[in-house]
Amino acid sequence: MSREITPRPLTAEAFAPFGDLLDTSRGPDFLINEGLCGRHHDRARLEFGGGAPGLSLFDAVPRSLPYRFDLVERHPRGSQAFVPMCLCSFLVIVAPDAGGTPGTPQAFLTAPGQAVNLHRATWHGVLTPLEAPGLFAVVDRVGAGENLEEYRYPEGWVVVP
Amino acid sequence: MSREITPRPLTAEAFAPFGDLLDTSRGPDFLINEGLCGRHHDRARLEFGGGAPGLSLFDAVPRSLPYRFDLVERHPRGSQAFVPMCLCSFLVIVAPDAGGTPGTPQAFLTAPGQAVNLHRATWHGVLTPLEAPGLFAVVDRVGAGENLEEYRYPEGWVVVP
Numbered sequence: 001m002s003r004e005i006t007p008r009p010l011t012a013e014a015f016a017p018f019g020d021l022l023d024t025s026r027g028p029d030f031l032i033n034e035g036l037c038g039r040h041h042d043r044a045r046l047e048f049g050g051g052a053p054g055l056s057l058f059d060a061v062p063r064s065l066p067y068r069f070d071l072v073e074r075h076p077r078g079s080q081a082f083v084p085m086c087l088c089s090f091l092v093i094v095a096p097d098a099g100g101t102p103g104t105p106q107a108f109l110t111a112p113g114q115a116v117n118l119h120r121a122t123w124h125g126v127l128t129p130l131e132a133p134g135l136f137a138v139v140d141r142v143g144a145g146e147n148l149e150e151y152r153y154p155e156g157w158v159v160v161p
Numbered sequence: 162m163s164r165e166i167t168p169r170p171l172t173a174e175a176f177a178p179f180g181d182l183l184d185t186s187r188g189p190d191f192l193i194n195e196g197l198c199g200r201h202h203d204r205a206r207l208e209f210g211g212g213a214p215g216l217s218l219f220d221a222v223p224r225s226l227p228y229r230f231d232l233v234e235r236h237p238r239g240s241q242a243f244v245p246m247c248l249c250s251f252l253v254i255v256a257p258d259a260g261g262t263p264g265t266p267q268a269f270l271t272a273p274g275q276a277v278n279l280h281r282a283t284w285h286g287v288l289t290p291l292e293a294p295g296l297f298a299v300v301d302r303v304g305a306g307e308n309l310e311e312y313r314y315p316e317g318w319v320v321v322p
Binding site for chain 2: 032033036046052054056113139
């Protein structure tokens, strides 16, 4: 039997243990281009240990709630930022580390116009868009060396609406 | 009197002298997440000379055509990637370098789902979304040291529909 998780709206405070929320709610740090563009500057704690920063696109199959999962993963050498390329909500599943394996997962639902950056070595679910197209720009570590740990929970979880 | 430029659709080939087109048209480099996500891997030539990579949001006022401009700029120390956070088209104005100043500008019109990365020291116009919200994630160099050159054409240009 799966255990249920209800997603919370994504806020910077609630997400702080896991990563950075990128949105415009705090207002711009400064204006550029003769005042016509707000720059929300350097909003993510990026890490690319032993590798280089890369910019990739991820094109994922949209999911729906209830969403069942038992697999999470983490990248011990680097952060991973996900920028939706549509005004879409997506599901962000994360879990605290509990001595080398993930603890109880938490789920967040983004609002349109929000992106996230997962800090290095943060346990997280696979990319789960809830609308088509499931298209994201991803900033993460490129380079040699193992950078993926996976963990399968002995019992599954289900994210319910 | 302004000189007219007609924008072209953005293609990787036409844009190659100026930067990288990021989209899914070439197909994924590999599949991840049990086949449910295509990874279009490491598609941008990123440079952050003497600084660090940063992830910022830009929130720009949408423009419309005809669009008049006389100012272009470039960043001698780093690349700059623009990822639209809506399924929106935007205008990309670039110019070849001609001995330290920009030559004749060119304009490209993106399709929804396309992002761009301007190579280091590429002359370009300011960010010009054509639809609201003019919201972009930007990957560029963060750090000390002058990284902006501006040039104002003695005669203006106008991008016409």
